[in-house]
Amino acid sequence: xxxxxxxxxxxxxxxxxxxxxxxxxxxxxxxxxxxxxxxxxxxxxxxxxxxxxxxxxxxxxxxxxxxxxxxxxxxxxxxxxxxxxxxxxxxxxxxxxxxxxxxxxxxxxxxxxxxxxxxxxxxxxxxxxxxxxxxxxxxxxxxxxxxxxxxxxxxxxxxxxxxxxxxxxxxxxxxxxxxxxxxxxxxxxxxxxxxxxxxxxxxxxxxxxxxxxxxxxxxxxxxxxxxxxxxxxxxxxxxxxxxxxxxxxxxxxxxxxxxxxxxxxxxxxxxxxxxxxxxxxxxxxxxxxxxxxxxxxxxxxxxxxxxxxxxxxxxxxxxxxxxxxxxxxxxxxxxxxxxxx
Numbered sequence: 256x257x258x259x260x261x262x263x264x265x266x267x268x269x270x271x272x273x274x275x276x277x278x279x280x281x282x283x284x285x286x287x288x289x290x291x292x293x294x295x296x297x298x299x300x301x302x303x304x305x306x307x308x309x310x311x312x313x314x315x316x317x318x319x320x321x322x323x324x325x326x327x328x329x330x331x332x333x334x335x336x337x338x339x340x341x342x343x344x345x346x347x348x349x350x351x352x353x354x355x356x357x358x359x360x361x362x363x364x365x366x367x368x369x370x371x372x373x374x375x376x377x378x379x380x381x382x383x384x385x386x387x388x389x390x391x392x393x394x395x396x397x398x399x400x401x402x403x404x405x406x407x408x409x410x411x412x413x414x415x416x417x418x419x420x421x422x423x424x425x426x427x428x429x430x431x432x433x434x435x436x437x438x439x440x441x442x443x444x445x446x447x448x449x450x451x452x453x454x455x456x457x458x459x460x461x462x463x464x465x466x467x468x469x470x471x472x473x474x475x476x477x478x479x480x481x482x483x484x485x486x487x488x489x490x491x492x493x494x495x496x497x498x499x500x501x502x503x504x505x506x507x508x509x510x511x512x513x514x515x516x517x518x519x520x521x522x523x524x525x526x527x528x529x530x531x532x533x534x535x536x537x538x539x540x541x542x543x544x545x546x547x548x549x550x551x552x553x554x555x556x557x558x559x560x561x562x563x564x565x566x567x568x569x570x571x572x573x574x575x576x577x578x579x580x581x582x583x584x585x586x587x588x589x590x591x592x593x594x595x596x
Contacts (some may be wrong), residue, residue: 272552281508
């Protein structure tokens with residue numbers, strides 16, 4: 256179980272760092288950058304990795320009921336919609352509030368719903384109630400983190416967002432985005448726990464657990480990619496940004512984005528491995544820890560990079576309180592999972 260927690264925390268750290276190479280991308284609009292990224296992350300990297308590494312991939316899928324793939328596909332479509340809604344909403348309400356709202360809602364929905372997809376009776380056991388309490392504590396820590404971010408943002412930014420009428424719309428979009436983003440974890444739960452794709456890939460074709468996670472997650476990547484890639488292709492075409500791909504920096508940009516995609520996909524695969532090692536409730540416990548780890552890594556990076564140097568004392572107090580509360584929540588969730596193991 257503790258190995259599972261280590262894998263999940265490693266995945267969170269990797270996800271917190273995956274976008275770092277984007278700072279060196281030159282000559283691209285936002286649409287070019289993220290359009291290419293989602294193409295690599297949702298299609299090229301996972302498809303190539305699955306085909307090259309997973310033994311018996313086609314034979315594994317032929318044993319899975321078609322209803323499982325349909326469910327995974329539509330849940331992963333929601334994941335793609337959630338990514339897009341969050342990207343749009345942060346331009347309306349700011350990164351601090353947007354990030355906290357999305358992670359908070361996605362954590363709550365993505366961690367609790369798996370209980371009702373085959374193990375609802377466990378929710379009222381001592382271990383299940385402790386896990387639920389830990390998730391609620393994590394939620395409170397995320398709220399504290401959001402408060403810290405809002406205090407750090409300038410009054411001018413907040414006033415502009417409110418005057419333009421964007422704040423209410425942005426909050427609604429971000430909450431909806433958080434609900435949809437939980438589709439990633441739910442699609443993984445359906446594919447692995449209900450469809451038993453990982454079990455088939457491991458037991459019948461002797462794939463290592465981490466390789467089997469590729470088979471589990473590939474259908475989800477495809478579904479999310481349909482939404483995200485089509486959206487950015489539309490935006491690039493509408494704004495006539497195709498010429499950016501002819502610039503002198505194009506080759507370097509593609510390589511940097513490919514590295515981003517590799518780290519991103521690897522982080523999700525490692526999360527899947529961690530959830531697998533956490534046992535029957537890995538998709539509930541693991542997702543809570545994974546999402547919380549992501550937001551903690553983002554905050555710690557901000558602290559070490561100097562983003563909080565000019566923040567007021569009150570803002571820093573909320574930040575440190577949030578980090579401490581989220582850490583406590585992770586410990587409680589881990590204890591609850593130990594009781595259910």
